[in-house]
Structure formats: C-alpha cells, structure tokens
Amino acid sequence: MLGLEGLQALIEALAARGHDVIGPVERDGAIIYDHIAGIADLPTGRTDRQEAGSYRLENRSDDALFGYAVGPQSWKRYLHRPIETLFRVRRVGEELAFDPPRDQAGRTAFIGVRSCELAAIAIQDRVLQGGRYVNTEYGARRAQTFLVAVNCGDPSATCFCTSMDTGPRAGGGYDIALTELLDGRHEFLAEPGTDAGAALLAYLPTRPANEADWQAAHDVTDRAAANMKRHMPGKGLKEALQDNPEHARWDDVARRCLACANCTLVCPTCFCTTIEDRSDLDGQGAERVRRWDSCFTRDFSYVHGGSVRTQTRSRYRQWMTHKLAHWWDQFGSSGCVGCGRCIAWCPVGIDITAEAAAFVEGQE
Ligand code: SF4
Ligand code: SF4
Incomplete structure (x- = not known):
C-alpha cells in the first residue's frame, strides 16, 4: 500500500531515474496529459461529467487525485506523435545533406493510464510494431515507457469498457497498477506488473496490503463496472x-x-x-x-x-x-x-x- 507521500515518492523516483513524467493535469476546462513534478500537479477533487457532445469538470466531495475518466487527449500523442519529422535535407554547395530528426526518444513515465488506454496502447503496439511495416519512432518511444495504471472508480456516462472487455480494472500491460482508496483514508493499493515495477515499489515507502485492502480495491472497480451506462452490442x-x-x-x-x-x-x-x-x-x-x-x-x-x-x-x-x-x-x-x-x-x-x-x- 502507498500513501500520498508514497505516490509523491513514486513520481520523484521515476524522475530521478531519468523519466519524463507525464500525468493528468487540468488545463483550459479539461483534464489532459502533461509533464508533472508531483501530486500537487494532479487534478485534486475534480471529476468530469460527460455525455454525447458534452464534457465539463466539476468539484468532487473528496480529495481524489484520479476521480475522473478519460479526457480529450490520449497517450497516443506521446507515443504516436501528431506531427513527426522524419528527416531534414539541406543544400550544401552542389550536394544535398540529409539530417536525422532532432527529436530523439527518451525515457518517459505515464502516470494514471486507464484500463481502456492500456488496451489502446496494446492495439497500437500490434498495428505499429507487430506487422511487416514497423513505425520505428513509435517503437523507440514505447520501449522506454514506464506505465503506471490507475484502476477506474468513476466511469463517465460515455464509457463502455465493460462491453469491450477492456476495463474498468487493468488486466495487464502495466508496470504498476494503482487503485485509489478513499474509504475513510487516502491510500493506493499498488500492484506490480513487471520486474521493473516490482523493483521500483520495493524502493518506495509501502506497507503490505491486507485482505481488507484487497477487498476495498475490488469494490472500487466492481462499483465502476456496475455504474457503466453505455454498452456496445457484441453478438452479430x-x-x-x-x-x-x-x-x-x-x-x-x-x-x-x-x-x-x-x-x-x-x-x-x-x-x-x-x-x-x-x-x-x-x-x-x-x-x-x-x-x-x-x-x-x-x-x-x-x-x-x-x-x-x-x-x-x-x-x-x-x-x-x-x-x-x-x-x-x-x-x-x-x-x-x-x-x-x-x-x-x-x-x-x-x-x-x-x-x-x-x-x-x-x-x-
Ligand atoms: S466527430 Fe466524427 S461523427 Fe462526429 S461530426 Fe465529427 S466526423 Fe462526424
Ligand atoms: S469509444 Fe472506441 S471508437 Fe470511440 S474514441 Fe474510444 S476507442 Fe475510439
């Protein structure tokens, strides 16, 4: 289990290991993904109300750090960039000189990746790296990305991950998965998904999770699943x-x-x-x-x-x-x-x- 100071230590540890840490922030009336230095940058006590053609933010009655669903941006903009320079060419006398792109992939950590977004990243992995034609820029970034998932407790009215079998609880594809617990305390159940995730958690101030903690974490995602309002037809x-x-x-x-x-x-x-x-x-x-x-x-x-x-x-x-x-x-x-x-x-x-x-x- 991680407390608030443990979550702050997680973000700082990732930055200290050379990661550019990206997480949810409130900007211009929406929650987007941008650089964060600590938990003070997260949208504390905020939630979203979404419907067809509408999105707005509201205050919550608690201090949840991840009490909203997904906003207009996805992690796609950091892995599969909206604009990518492939090469530059310069005239040098009578010759042409070709320069590689200046933007080289570096270590990045995503904080607050939702279960549906892990599924989306897995799909882009398949499309952009899994076939005959590989997007090398995507692959270079993806190989250096550390994923901290957050299980969903408050789906929006537009979410329908349950019928796509992609949420609200992360089933894999993360380095660490967190479940935010607000039942009279403010803690996170932290589950490692990779050796790198386990190694990082071992370095942080944690306490072992007990049976009640596990039950509380499962209650969060069970409630989220029960509150899912939309569904995609499957059969046929x-x-x-x-x-x-x-x-x-x-x-x-x-x-x-x-x-x-x-x-x-x-x-x-x-x-x-x-x-x-x-x-x-x-x-x-x-x-x-x-x-x-x-x-x-x-x-x-x-x-x-x-x-x-x-x-x-x-x-x-x-x-x-x-x-x-x-x-x-x-x-x-x-x-x-x-x-x-x-x-x-x-x-x-x-x-x-x-x-x-x-x-x-x-x-x-
Ligand atoms: S968002 Fe898509 S479906 Fe809606 S008006 Fe634009 S193109 Fe059409
Ligand atoms: S609901 Fe499905 S189609 Fe619509 S944005 Fe999400 S993944 Fe794409």
Missing part, C-alpha cells in the same frame, strides 16, 4: 456491418455528421497518417513530416485524380466498419476499446454505441 455486430454497406442508417448518420474528424483525432487507437514535404522559403532546405490524418477528410482517399469517398456517408461507413468489423480480420481484435471519447467530443453528439445498435437491431 461484425457481420451486420460488413453485410450492410447500403443500409439506410448510413444516410441517416451522414445527415448528422459534420465530417470534422474529431472522433478520429481523440480516438486512442486510430493510427492513420499522411506524409508531407515542406520546403524552406529560401530554397536551401526541406523536411519530410508524418502527421495524423483522418478517414473523414476528402484527401484521405485521394487516388490518381480524385477522392473515392466524396460523401460523408462513405467516410462514416469506412470509419465505423473498419473500427468495429474489418479490424477483427486485420488485427484480430476490435479497434474500439470503449473509452467513449468519440461520443463526448463529437460536436453533434453522434454515439458509436447507438449507431452500432441500429445495425444489430436491424438484423433481428
């Missing part, structure tokens, strides 16, 4: 989507969808990128960058002379059928981990669970 969904490319629901959702791409940018598993070349105005240098792209943009499907998905209907269909159906064929899992971000951050409140339900109900 893949087939219902793959068998219905002309379903009337695609027209229905296209009338509401703005093709703004918010859902893909907030999604912790969406991985698509494009490559751009940028040249200096003086003609002496250029750089090649990779940046996040979205299947909701017209240019995303541009093929020799035109876009093959000119309508919002076909772009939404591409996104949802890839995420919930074709992903199984391609990567052996769903592309959705049930974090609910695309529901809260859709400006018109389109809810992927409701859209999916419309297809499954249509099959019955």
